[in-house]
Amino acid sequence: MLSYSVKHEDIQQIINARHQDIFSVLGPHPICDNQTEIRVFLPRAERVEVLDYNSKKPLVNLAKVDDAGFFIGIARIGLESKYFLRVTYGDFSEIIEDPYRFGPAIGEDDLYLFGEGTHEAAYKFLGAHLVTQDGVSGCRFAVWAPNAMRVSIVGDFNYWDGRKHMMRKHFPSGVWELFIPELGPGQLYKYELLDAAGHLLPHKADPYGFYAQVPPEQASCIADLSVYQWNDQDWRDRQVKFTSVDRPISIYEVHFGSWRRVVEEKNRYLSYRELARDLIPYAKEMGFTHLQLMPISEYPFDGSWGYQPIGVYAPTSRFGTPDDFKYFIDQCHQADLAVLIDWVPGHFPTDAHGLGRFDGTPLYEHQDDRQGFHPDWNTYIFNYGRREVANYLMANALFWLDEYHIDGLRVDAVASMLYLDYSRDDGEWIPNRFGGRENLEAIDFLRVLNERIYKNFPTAMMVAEESTAWPGVSRPTYQGGLGFGYKWNMGWMNDSLEYISKEAVYRQYHHNDMTFSLLYAFSENFILPLSHDEVVHGKGSILARMPGDAWQKFANLRAYYAYMWCHPGKKLLFMGNEFAQGPEWDYLNSLCWHQLDLGQHEGVQNLVRELNFLYRETPALHEMDAQAEGFEWIEADDRHNSVFSFSRHANTSESFVVVISNFTPVERNSYRIGVEKEGFYREVLNTDSEHFAGGNKGNGGGVNAEQQPWQHREFSLCVDLPALSTIVFLHEG
Numbered sequence: 001m002l003s004y005s006v007k008h009e010d011i012q013q014i015i016n017a018r019h020q021d022i023f024s025v026l027g028p029h030p031i032c033d034n035q036t037e038i039r040v041f042l043p044r045a046e047r048v049e050v051l052d053y054n055s056k057k058p059l060v061n062l063a064k065v066d067d068a069g070f071f072i073g074i075a076r077i078g079l080e081s082k083y084f085l086r087v088t089y090g091d092f093s094e095i096i097e098d099p100y101r102f103g104p105a106i107g108e109d110d111l112y113l114f115g116e117g118t119h120e121a122a123y124k125f126l127g128a129h130l131v132t133q134d135g136v137s138g139c140r141f142a143v144w145a146p147n148a149m150r151v152s153i154v155g156d157f158n159y160w161d162g163r164k165h166m167m168r169k170h171f172p173s174g175v176w177e178l179f180i181p182e183l184g185p186g187q188l189y190k191y192e193l194l195d196a197a198g199h200l201l202p203h204k205a206d207p208y209g210f211y212a213q214v215p216p217e218q219a220s221c222i223a224d225l226s227v228y229q230w231n232d233q234d235w236r237d238r239q240v241k242f243t244s245v246d247r248p249i250s251i252y253e254v255h256f257g258s259w260r261r262v263v264e265e266k267n268r269y270l271s272y273r274e275l276a277r278d279l280i281p282y283a284k285e286m287g288f289t290h291l292q293l294m295p296i297s298e299y300p301f302d303g304s305w306g307y308q309p310i311g312v313y314a315p316t317s318r319f320g321t322p323d324d325f326k327y328f329i330d331q332c333h334q335a336d337l338a339v340l341i342d343w344v345p346g347h348f349p350t351d352a353h354g355l356g357r358f359d360g361t362p363l364y365e366h367q368d369d370r371q372g373f374h375p376d377w378n379t380y381i382f383n384y385g386r387r388e389v390a391n392y393l394m395a396n397a398l399f400w401l402d403e404y405h406i407d408g409l410r411v412d413a414v415a416s417m418l419y420l421d422y423s424r425d426d427g428e429w430i431p432n433r434f435g436g437r438e439n440l441e442a443i444d445f446l447r448v449l450n451e452r453i454y455k456n457f458p459t460a461m462m463v464a465e466e467s468t469a470w471p472g473v474s475r476p477t478y479q480g481g482l483g484f485g486y487k488w489n490m491g492w493m494n495d496s497l498e499y500i501s502k503e504a505v506y507r508q509y510h511h512n513d514m515t516f517s518l519l520y521a522f523s524e525n526f527i528l529p530l531s532h533d534e535v536v537h538g539k540g541s542i543l544a545r546m547p548g549d550a551w552q553k554f555a556n557l558r559a560y561y562a563y564m565w566c567h568p569g570k571k572l573l574f575m576g577n578e579f580a581q582g583p584e585w586d587y588l589n590s591l592c593w594h595q596l597d598l599g600q601h602e603g604v605q606n607l608v609r610e611l612n613f614l615y616r617e618t619p620a621l622h623e624m625d626a627q628a629e630g631f632e633w634i635e636a637d638d639r640h641n642s643v644f645s646f647s648r649h650a651n652t653s654e655s656f657v658v659v660i661s662n663f664t665p666v667e668r669n670s671y672r673i674g675v676e677k678e679g680f681y682r683e684v685l686n687t688d689s690e691h692f693a694g695g696n697k698g699n700g701g702g703v704n705a706e707q708q709p710w711q712h713r714e715f716s717l718c719v720d721l722p723a724l725s726t727i728v729f730l731h732e733g
Helices: 008-015 108-116 233-237 272-285 322-334 387-403 414-418 440-456 490-500 504-510 512-519 550-566 593-597 599-617
Strands: 027-032 035-041 047-052 058-061 063-066 070-075 083-089 092-096 127-133 136-144 150-155 168-170 175-181 188-194 250-254 290-293 311-315 338-343 408-411 461-464 486-488 526-530 570-574 631-638 643-649 656-662 668-675 680-686 702-704 715-721 725-731
Touching: 008 063, 008 070, 047 070, 058 070, 108 387, 127 175, 150 175, 233 322, 250 599, 272 322, 311 322, 311 387, 322 338, 338 387, 338 461, 387 408, 387 440, 414 440, 440 461, 490 504, 490 512, 490 526, 490 550, 504 512, 512 631, 550 599, 550 643, 550 656, 550 725, 593 599, 599 680, 631 668, 643 668, 656 668, 656 715, 702 715, 715 725
Parallel strands: 250 290, 250 570, 290 338, 338 408, 408 461, 461 486, 486 526, 526 570
Antiparallel strands: 027 035, 035 070, 047 058, 047 083, 063 070, 083 092, 127 136, 136 175, 150 188, 168 175, 631 643, 643 656, 656 725, 668 715, 680 702, 680 725
């Protein structure tokens, strides 16, 4: 051993998997022009030979200098020469490439931009990538763990032995890298890390992994994302048509695991491809313009519904492979359906195989639990002020739009990101540098995120679920806003549900619940959401909130839905709500599709379909959603009758609609409202129609305006309002 240049202490550190500069010891090391010392550590190996790369003839039999499996020998080859290793274990031998003969493959520019926090495609060098290096196919792994003493790749290919594939550390970035020859798609792997004190950490899934085992298994899986051939170019050329604020946007929110299940086969999920077969035609036939998918990034706990993700770069394997998910998106686009996904940058779970204490330190999260731990969800909070963490999230948002052709992101729980004292009492949070409660780092992150998204994908939809009165959520950053394209109107949702849930006799005392939203309706680009959050945790279904007997419940719901579709703002409806599912949503089981055999449920489904197509085909109902000029109250104060009437106007045509809602179980015949123009007003929607399982009372297809001034208008309509109904009239001149 003394004739070799490697130091004894280096050998011992390698054997004990404690060496922090593995490439300085293992692999080829020059002695002179045509002599190279080759060092190999292969636990349990009995013999190692160096073979000529072309002929595979033996060049040298390496000496075993330590029984743990450390071999050294001098081969008459140049440093740049290739070679194979023949490794013998008892009666078995194999010829392998030496991973430590390959140089680094990550560029300095990548490391610099990542360290700066501005690498928009960090996922293209971090994670597991199938590449060809020095003419050899294999997989290049890279992971950020700056405070680890050692990082190894473990998997079936090395018997999960962290001594076999220890990685190279790039200083000072803290990125570790290793190319392993001959690995291909489907191989399972994790990272094995020692913290700075040398303690072994739980095996970690790849933060940038593109695919994972089906939970509850936890390993990452090598995936080739370059194989799928897209067929949605026509969609991408027309994408702006489906996302701009003057277009009709009606969103169907879906939880893949419970939209429909195969009960006959142990209640299994539908796959991505089965969902493409069944869900897409249904959403299209129902008239929705967009699908919004509850989180599809890999997550360990079914009960989190995906809102506690582990693998944010991997579509969950519960429903198939990454290519299967691409197929689903592709089919949506070919059916003219845009796709949004719920995206969760606010927190992450504490599962040992996840991001928490990734390298033994609070790397992705804050050290102080007053900043880094979420008491509501028992999760960690991202440290947005750390450049590499902000880069991880920003690149992930871009990844979904780039790699999977997603049309936009609905950003979850934005309020929890904006406020340092969110869901905390005094003394449980740390003020910002100015003494305030605003999370300045999160605000900066969201602004930069939206700027980068819209720079790279101008037609994308960025939607904020923000439940407070934070100003300018959907205003551009150059105007001081957060830069989102849309914001959920949580105020409208809470107020309108509060109103419609009350017995009709009490509604006159809560009339303002329905009118208040129009005081701020045009301060943001709003989406009106009736989401999954409104049908869980004991709240019951939307139908169950309606008062009265069975007939009144359905009539209330129909009138409410029509009011929603005519109110300014884009629309979002959670699955099952479109046919008035009776029970509260259960993520473990299919929707109650059998209820469609009952006429009242089918009637609501017919109504939602009709509303979607009316909304899409009527410019007055969508073109000026974000402009006050597009809305006018006709009568906002008829609280004694619980009747609301208003008109909606288009920007590009003279046509307008008149909407009247009667939220009492009393028919109001010969009810007069003022209108601005004479002519015929065609009844284009009546929620009491027999087609919707109503009583089929109305106005015989429409009414003519009378030259009788009313409500400060020159003309008026005298109409019959069925009990618990909404009627829409289109002015036809």
